[in-house]
Amino acid sequence: MTTTLERARPSRTHWLITMYAGGGEFCDGYILSIIGVALPLITGTFRLDAAGAGLIGSASLIGMFFGGLVFGRVTDRVGRQKVYLFDIAAFIILSVLQLFADAPWQLVVLRLLMGVAIGADFAIAGTIASEFAPQKSRGPLLVVMVTMWSVGAAVAYIVGWAMLSAGPDAWRWMLASSAIPAALILFLRMGTPESPRWLLSRGRVDEARAVVEQMLGPGADLSDIEADTGAVGRYSDMFRKPYLRRTVFVCVFWACQLLPIYAISTYEPTILHSFGLATGDAAYLGAVVIQIFYVLGSLSGALFVNRGRRKLLLWSFAISALPLLGLAALDTPSAIIVVALFVVFGIASFASQCLQAIYPSELFPTGIRATANGFATGISRIGAALGTFGAPILLGYSTRLAMLVGAVIVAVGWLVSYWLAPETSGKTLSESSR
Template identity: 75%
Template sequence: MANQSLEHGKPSKTHWLITMYAGGGEFCDGYILSIIGVALPLVTGTFSMSGTAAGVLGSASLVGMFFGGLIFGYVTDRIGRQKVYLADIAAFILLSALQFFAADPWQLTVLRFLMGIAIGADFAIAATIASEFAPRKSRGPLLVVMVTMWSLGAATAYVAGWAMLSIGDDAWRWMLASSAVPAALILLLRIGTPESPRWLLSKGRTEEAREVLRKMLGPGADLSDVAADCDSRTRYGDIFRGPYLRRTVFVCVFWACQLLPIYAITTYQPTILHSLGLAEGNASYLGSVIIQVFFVLGSLSGALVVNKGRRRLLLWSFGIAAVPLFLLGILGNPATWLVVVLFAVFGIASFSSQCLQAIYPSELFPTGVRATANGFATGISRIGAAIGTYGAPLLLAHSTRVTMIVGGVIAVLGLVASFALAPETTGMTLAESSSATGQAARRARVAQEVK
């Protein structure tokens, strides 16, 4: 029987299941981080919170993600993908349920902060484990599917939140606690997920890695292309040395520039739509649901172009996303249909490149520090997201139009930074894209294949 290769094979049922289970965590992340957007106005009214206090509550999860990513990405590289993969989802269930019983704003803020730590851990591990199992040609589309689950979770949160508005004064409690339901389902599905063979090889556990690949690919499983990616140590400082420093800066900057306007708009979307005259009262939440659908479609659209060029996708995404934000800021009283169209264009453009938040950190760093890099980028990028979430209500209180213009400026900054720093990794194996030489490694492989 011919040898079967992980990098050069076709995606199997196991590949899809691993991707979907990793994406299940992304679904929970999107749900948890977005349901607060529906619940926050109700929480603010219940506790008579100021705009500053609401901003702190809204950004608490993002601050938690900062610490969760920075700490647990490295922990994942040290102790293994599988352990953290299960523990963070278990934390989702417990913390989601506890929100129902919060009696004061500070209790809710602490719980949201702790949930953020668990989400930061999941961001680091989900992209890492999905990318380490994915074949070279299918890695981009598979990770698009995984990341799209975040947008689907966010859209579901708005649907669920809108449906629960009629419960009454305690509606926000049911909204926030409802994230325990998808988390419990995903935990059950993730049980039994194998450990990454790349991580096992990096720790010298060759026979265990071979056994995982045999179960996936058959008795002729070939370890050679996987082993080429695993000759690296797990040291936090390595992501700041040599060519990896430039890659770390790039990933953190582009990710932060993507998230700042997205989180600000997603978290306060009903408020923004109401201020733009799109809808009154509860109908503004329905408007948010409609716009979230475009966000999901935008995320899925990344599958059409991600293998045509990672760098090209990122540049076009930033450039197009800036236009509707500037128009929303410049136009005086835009018609309802125009508001919807502009938000739809922003959503499709911005979310089309969301997959790169998982792809670039996974492809640019070797196995020994892949989760560390994913976690660090997750944590640092949340600074931008937290600024957007905390600052949005303050800016919105001043002017919705100014808020939109600031978002457009951030998109332009992301475009400039990406033009200067973004590498091209399309078509490379993980060993090639994560090596210090990158393109040279790919040229050597191509030359060898020609011979």
């Protein structure tokens, strides 16, 4: 019996494509977290107020809105591979330019443009990984891809903590250091084949067959992916039946997940300090420890993702709201309780992070899959940008209030998911996107 792409066992090629796609997630986690370490130094250098610091911290998220919105559509029109390489190349250049910034507005502009490049990568990375992944392995493979965000965040805190002793201008090297992982990712991505699903959608059957045969062997059967290459391909189709409900669901649940996560990740040392947990360098070290638990939480999604996408999302929202409520309710919690609550929040919320890549890829057909991924990326980053911009203002007023606001946002995510979240586990891409 001839093997098909949906029924194949995950091979070395599947894993490599997944890991290379996860490089964009790594960069996202690295960028957002390294600014959390660098921002206090930047604030001191330029004497910024809370609003100025928040603008620099959220600039890349605002850029991701435009990058996802524009380049998701571009990816569906010109192909996955071209955007896949271009955005990371732009990211390397912009990372290095941060080294020479001598005014706050320059940092805002550079991080805005970096966000555009990362937003473009988000639109394509989940799309290309899901289009190559077999049906039974799609969930676990994308769990690994999304976990790279948490790995990037943890590495950023370690790198930033190690650079703190370099003096008040250490922030320049911290921000520029993101060029190093980006260059490695660009090198590894070279040679990644074009998605056979996209090639089929453009009538390039021979090229699609060649890609699949390279992965699965001669005489590969394309029947199970041909069903996923309909003519749907206009931007406006996302806002018509049957896709409007899916578009609303993906955008809202993604935004509600990211807003508290990005706010906490960006200002974690400040938050820990406000709870009296640590001061100075020790606060950054505490953030590293918590980020490690976030990685474990993200990986735990592999245990549950094939048991039900909807169930995983609902339980994740429900459990992650509880520690935020606890942090808001407790007046003077001990260090152990603070760390324990952040660990519970991280494990619970990160366990369902994989669904940010899985749901947009499974709910939309090839003609608008990257467009939908890009649109959801953009809208979700509005929420993340609001959280990152507003967090220092809220934290300046009351840390407990900031935790309460985070819990309310998580609760909204649960309600919307309960109302709109479909179950797509156990289905091929063509079945789940109908």
